[in-house]
Amino acid sequence: RPFALGTVGTYETLNYLREAPYMGQLLDILAVKYLIYPYPDTRRQNLDAEKIDYYHTFLDQLSNLPWVDSVTNFGTEMEPIPLIKTKNNQDHFFVAPATWIVLGSDSIYRELVFLPQFDLSKNAFLFLEEKSKLGENIDSLPFSKVILYGKDNLDLAVSFFGQSNFIFPAKDLDFSPNPSASSGQAGWWKRETSDLVWWRDFLQQKYGIDNSDFDYGGGWAVGEGSLKLEVRSLKFKEGNLLLARVMKSSRGGKVSFYQGDKLVGEIDTKIEKPEKVKIKLSGYKEIPDRFFKYDKTNFQWFEVGRLATNQHALTIKTEGDINVVNALVTVSEGKFITTQNRINELIHQSRVIYWDKLSNFEKQNLFSQKTSNIKVSYERKTPTLYKVKVEGLNSPVTLVFSETYDSLWEIRRSGQKIGSSYTLYSLVNGFKIEKDGTYEIYFSPQKYVISGLIISAVTLIFLVIFLKRSR
Numbered sequence: 226r227p228f229a230l231g232t233v234g235t236y237e238t239l240n241y242l243r244e245a246p247y248m249g250q251l252l253d254i255l256a257v258k259y260l261i262y263p264y265p266d267t268r269r270q271n272l273d274a275e276k277i278d279y280y281h282t283f284l285d286q287l288s289n290l291p292w293v294d295s296v297t298n299f300g301t302e303m304e305p306i307p308l309i310k311t312k313n314n315q316d317h318f319f320v321a322p323a324t325w326i327v328l329g330s331d332s333i334y335r336e337l338v339f340l341p342q343f344d345l346s347k348n349a350f351l352f353l354e355e356k357s358k359l360g361e362n363i364d365s366l367p368f369s370k371v372i373l374y375g376k377d378n379l380d381l382a383v384s385f386f387g388q389s390n391f392i393f394p395a396k397d398l399d400f401s402p403n404p405s406a407s408s409g410q411a412g413w414w415k416r417e418t419s420d421l422v423w424w425r426d427f428l429q430q431k432y433g434i435d436n437s438d439f440d441y442g443g444g445w446a447v448g449e450g451s452l453k454l455e456v457r458s459l460k461f462k463e464g465n466l467l468l469a470r471v472m473k474s475s476r477g478g479k480v481s482f483y484q485g486d487k488l489v490g491e492i493d494t495k496i497e498k499p500e501k502v503k504i505k506l507s508g509y510k511e512i513p514d515r516f517f518k519y520d521k522t523n524f525q526w527f528e529v530g531r532l533a534t535n536q537h538a539l540t541i542k543t544e545g546d547i548n549v550v551n552a553l554v555t556v557s558e559g560k561f562i563t564t565q566n567r568i569n570e571l572i573h574q575s576r577v578i579y580w581d582k583l584s585n586f587e588k589q590n591l592f593s594q595k596t597s598n599i600k601v602s603y604e605r606k607t608p609t610l611y612k613v614k615v616e617g618l619n620s621p622v623t624l625v626f627s628e629t630y631d632s633l634w635e636i637r638r639s640g641q642k643i644g645s646s647y648t649l650y651s652l653v654n655g656f657k658i659e660k661d662g663t664y665e666i667y668f669s670p671q672k673y674v675i676s677g678l679i680i681s682a683v684t685l686i687f688l689v690i691f692l693k694r695s696r
Contacts, residue, residue, distance in 0.1 A: 226355075227331055229421040230437055233506050242287060243507055247334040249292025250345035253313045254650060256627040260309040260359045262287065264300065282509050317627055318613050318666075320599045320658070321349035321649075323592070324366055324623045328381055329374030330437045331651060333580070340589050347594045349623040353384050357391045357552070360384030361456050362647055363571070366657060368621040371571065374580045379526045381577070382564045383554055385467060392458045392553040393443030393627060394541070402449075409455025409540075417444040428522070432476045432547055435502040435519035441470075446550045448543040456539045460555045465548055467529040467539075468554040474522035475499045478545020479632035482529050484538070490530030493549055496520070505660035524551055609668035618661050626654040637665040 231245025231672040232238070242248055242260075251261075262284055265272055284307060288296045292312055300306030327333060331352055337343050351369075353359050363371060363384065373381060395415035401413045416424045418440055428434050448454060461467075467489055471480050477494030479538060499520040506515045532555065556564075571577050583591070597620065603613040613624065626634065626646070634646040646654035656666070 226421070227334065230334075232422050233504055235422060235426050235541070236506055237283075237615050239283070240506075243283070243290065244505065245334075247290050247338045247345070249290070249313070250338060251334075251650070252292065252311050254315055254319075254346050254625065254627065255645075255652065256315050256317055258311055258314045260287075260311070261306065262309065263306050264304040277481050280302070286507065286509060304392055307617060311661075315346050315625070316601070316625065317605075318601050318603045318611070319346060319625050319627075320597070320601055320615065321623045321625050321655075322347055322594060322599070324349045324351070324369040324655075325406035326353055326363060326366065326369050326371045328371060328376045328384065329373055329580075330354075330439065333372070333374050337592070340592055342589075342594070343592050344594060345650075346625075347597070348592060349625060349648060349655055351647060352439060352651060354441055355648065355651055357441040357443065358388040359648075360387070366623075366647075370576050370578055372578045372580050373521055376407050376525065378565075378568055379468075379528065381568055381571075382561070383470075383526050385564045385567060386554055386556055386560075390460070390554045390556055391441065391443065392456065392460060392555070393441075394446040394454060394456050394550050394553065409453065412448065412450070412452045413454050414447050416447065418442055426670050428547075429517070429519050432474070433519055434474045434476055434499075435504070436472065436474075436522040436524070438524040438551075440551050443552050448541075448548050448550070449546065450543070452543050454541040454543075454550070456482045456541060456553065457537050458535055458539070458555075459539055461539055462555065463532055463533070463535045465532050465555040465557055466561055467532055468526055468556070469529050470524055470526045470551040470553075472522050472547075472549040472551075474547070475520040476546040477548055478543065480544075480548050480550065481542040483540040483542065484532060484534050484536050487533045488530075489532060489539070490528075492527045492529065495545060496522075517582070517653050524548075526551075526554075531686070599633075607671075609671040611666040612663060613666055614663045615658055616661050618658065621657060621659045623649070624656045624658045625649060626656065628654055630654050632692075633669045637666055637667055638662060640665075 228241045231241030231248060233240055233244045262669040264280065265276065272466065287309060287316065294310045294312040297308045297576065298305045299308055325348060327350055351359065351362055371381065398410060398413050398415040400414060402412050404411055424445070425435060428436055446454065467482060469482065469492065471492055471494055473494050473496050475496050477496065479491055480494055481491040482489040502521045504517045504519070504521045506517070508514045578591070599615065599617040601615055603611050605611055615624065630646065630648045630653055632646055634654050635642050636644045644657055646656060
């Protein structure tokens with residue numbers, strides 16, 4: 226995800242290394258010490274002069290980036306194999322003294338890296354809108370603080386509702402407008418989480434707008450022009466509140482929600498005076514840098530209205546150049562009020578930070594980290610088991626494990642499970658550590674592999690005994 230976010234356009238698939246200002250710090254927390262950018266395999270493709278020039282140009286650009294320490298060529302002059310060494314790289318395990326739960330886009334990285342003294346390795350980031358079930362981490366990580374980055378209290382409230390309350394209209398749509406689809410879907414199409422690079426380029430090129438929001442893992446339902454979309458769900462119950470997460474942009478208009486002929490509510494999705502997003506594409510030598518400006522868009526939750534009937538069908542009608550619906554939520558009024566009270570408690574505890582209201586000085590002060598005396602050492606027992614020793618803790622922190630995130634990684638102490646992994650930076654694993662000691666980081670499916678091996682071994686022994694006796 227953060228690599229896709231840093232990609233400009235669709236032509237250069239690796240230009241995030243050059244264009245993303247946070248890339249050096251990201252490679253640092255990923256424990257990446259070396260990058261290899263090999264010459265294209267001439268046995269598999271015919272190289273013209275343009276491709277050869279591009280290879281050398283991009284290599285030269287990479288070599289001069291501020292996070293690159295040195296470049297060593299292990300190949301020949303005609304077919305180089307450059308080894309790019311990074312200046313900083315964390316160990317496989319390290320401690321992030323501060324933990325932040327962000328409600329909003331990870332484009333916040335672009336602002337953070339320009340704050341003096343900011344160090345990503347000292348700040349663990351978990352993005353709530355990446356998946357619909359991540360809100361539980363607000364309670365399970367009481368030492369963390371919640372940053373509302375371009376979002377408001379309603380966006381925060383939805384984080385507490387849980388996965389079972391979400392409805393994703395994109396689920397039943399095709400990837401391109403299907404005129405032969407049923408009347409409830411004609412003209413609508415979708416894009417999914419993995420389509421971020423294509424999706425942003427489409428918005429930029431066709432509509433002059435840009436968006437980098439997460440989609441809760443449910444995709445985007447896209448309607449261009451005046452369309453209708455029928456959404457069916459057993460979760461639509463009379464009296465429940467209907468909430469919708471839609472895109473507001475300079476090319477929007479209006480999104481209305483109906484049950485039969487009854488209007489539940491409507492949302493104005495047009496921004497009259499949008500903020501601008503400036504994106505840089507680096508030049509080379511006599512070719513100057515290019516800058517592109519787009520209107521900024523934002524996905525937000527809106528309280529649509531109260532469902533009037535128990536009908537399981539909801540019709541969404543759109544007006545405007547483009548409207549995008551990400552998710553719907555239905556919730557009882559009682560649960561909604563309870564959730565609002567929880568948010569008031571978080572605000573009272575000073576755990577909620579409204580990023581857009583902070584001055585530059587306050588933002589800098591927020592991330593001014595004191596020297597940490599925490600020591601982390603580890604021993605790799607097997608590829609699925611690590612022993613980690615933590616010393617010098619004064620308060621709960623996040624232990625970062627720079628292995629590809631998987632919820633099946635768990636943390637144990639004295640043989641007992643004390644927690645599971647949570648996703649950090651949309652990439653790696655994090656574990657809550659509350660006190661000094663030795664911990665085991667274990668990949669839980671391995672226990673089934675061991676059981677299977679034991680059963681297989683016992684079966685093999687019995688077969689050998691049986692065959693010998695038969696002879």
